[in-house]
Amino acid sequence: MGFNAKDALNEFWSSRVSKLGVFFMVTLFAISFYVLVSYPSNFGTSYWNRPQHWADYPKAVPPTWTQMLTSDKKAQHQILVTDEVYVRDKGIRALEYSIRFNYKADEYPKFTSFSLSELTFYDDPPFVYLTLERPDGTVIEDLLFHSIPYPSPGDEPPFVKYVESPLRIYLPGSSEVNSALSRFVRSEYELGLTPLDIGNSGQEQYIFGTPDSEGNFDQPLTGSYTMKIRVETFHEDDTVGSVKFVVGGTVFGYMGTDTLGRDLAVGLLFGFPVALFIGFITSTLTTIVGSVLGIWGGYVGGRTDDVIQRVSDILNNLPQLPILIFLVFILGQNIWNIILVLVFFGWPGLTILVRSMVLQAKEEQFIEASVAIGASRSWIMARHIFPQVAPFIFTQMIFYTPSAILAEAALSFLGLGDPSLPTWGQILERGFQTGAIYLGYWWWIIPPGLLIVITALCFVFIAQGLEPVVNPRLRRRR
Structure with missing residues (x-):
């Protein structure tokens, strides 16, 4: 019996983890949309990183709601x-x-x-x-x-x-x-x-x-x-x-302020679309490069496959974090440089996995029949190979999204983020640099950390909900 789109949707929606992931996802997109339509495009340079804009705000005070305690x-x-x-x-x-x-x-x-x-x-x-x-x-x-x-x-x-x-x-x-x-x-x-x-x-x-x-x-x-x-x-x-x-008050806003008087709630809100942008662009580019090379190398074979696999093995075994730091430091702290560096080190893992699936798929009889009637390699890969590995590729793209968000947060925490865009990692980095954790400024450390974790869990939950859809063995166990 076939497994159509309606059955796949029902299977996905039957999981509580999937529903929780979708709820988080809708919330993330709603907040990001609000920020995009209400914040100026130059918010980072003209407001967030401009101390004169925050001169009238209190420095390092907790949120207003803490007075209820x-x-x-x-x-x-x-x-x-x-x-x-x-x-x-x-x-x-x-x-x-x-x-x-x-x-x-x-x-x-x-x-x-x-x-x-x-x-x-x-x-x-x-x-x-x-x-x-x-x-x-x-x-x-x-x-x-x-x-x-x-x-x-x-x-x-x-x-x-x-x-x-x-x-x-x-x-x-x-x-x-x-x-x-x-x-x-x-x-x-x-x-x-x-x-x-x-x-x-x-x-x-x-x-x-x-x-x-x-x-x-x-x-x-x-x-x-x-x-x-x-x-x-x-x-x-x-x-x-x-x-x-x-x-000047001793409490301020929903999330308090930092030592420059910046409203942390404003910075945390701006971090939503930035995190989603980095996550989706990086995971999409990584998935495209990794899946194309995996399908091509697995189906064509020969010297082409050897070259792709050797490059994948080398990149996969390099210590990524030190090289990420080095490349971002050399290329510059620009969001596109960060994305390109993350893509450069992200595709090999997917290429290796997709190649192993293609090696099995190309032995199917209908593919041999397509070769026999003179179908071209590109036609076979696009019409027969890709549809079989597409569900797996899509699931991997969901998994790569939180990895990219966490990688960018790690670089920002180390002081290598894009200074023109306030991100959760940069807010954390500034807090630790100022000694917020030792001075008791918990509102400066806990919220950005929680947002990074929750955003990552959102995509993990969705990916877990998709596993029974793309893996028949898990589906039967359910």
Whole structure:
């Protein structure tokens, strides 16, 4: 009785392992499709590997959901941007901005910063003032004062600054902030703290806290804050694109951040299509080369078969990892170079297996009959030999896919991945290089490792489900 496509599908779908593999596969493709349509094509070079893009993000903090494991309320990361401006022309012309935010954490922020972008002025450079209104009604006047530098000699108005990269001032590193906080605690709480005392003990507790009876700022002041930003200008056409105030959190996002502040969830998502691309392209090219050479050598025989087998034996017995490292180092850390190197060492194993199957198949009577009536070698290999070994070849292609993904992850872990594309292996490599495993940054190590394992298991499950379809003996046992 024949075994048609419907029977093969039923046989494959009857296995729980197959269903689990298909579920994982659909999930991988759905996530990859989402990334391809929503991420820019130059994400790696313009975003992931550009530290300026992550300057406003907290460094090396765990995921937001980890606060559910503790009773303490962690500081949420807040990036507060506004371009709504009120122009005041009485006396000195000023552009005034107001940013309101709530602070409800049981701990102080990791950092605070102020940013200004796309400044245009025609005369003297503007002055920037920050004033903070707190939930208890107190006001920290002139928390920050900053004078925009004069343009370079020879420049002509209008002078445009901070277009490519904004003016960014971290409040904890500002001496003006220390002086303002020293004046504030002296006037409000009668505490004789010098600017040096403020700087040494951390400004966030004085910005967001109130003292207890002993003068210690141990508890943050929760509630609604308002940051007022005033940009004093000297020309009626002076403009500011936008202003930003960042309250650095101690937790962030779904997967936390690394030491550069990069959102690991974003990098892990981008790794899905990269992993599938490497896996499928490598396994497809490996399968094409290996099956063509195996069929050709097995059927033609003679000197052609000897040459193919000797080359296969040599490549199959070489220590692959050291040579992979050497070739990628010489050719360059490009994704196509990595794929070509993996294909170069991947085809011999399939060639040897396919050849052994072809040696048996070519002895069949219908093939001898085709030779007798004058059929060409290429016609016989395409019409008679290939259909018999095709199910096995397809199964091997599925098996090769996780091998390629793991090989690329290994190269990336050794620092030889394509730097323009963030991959799971590169995220792992960066984590180990930074000492994340010793510093307790588990969110930097465990997720990419799990994704590599799960993706590999997905293809293994599918290949195991296909074994009864291509192997009649296993099918009968079922």
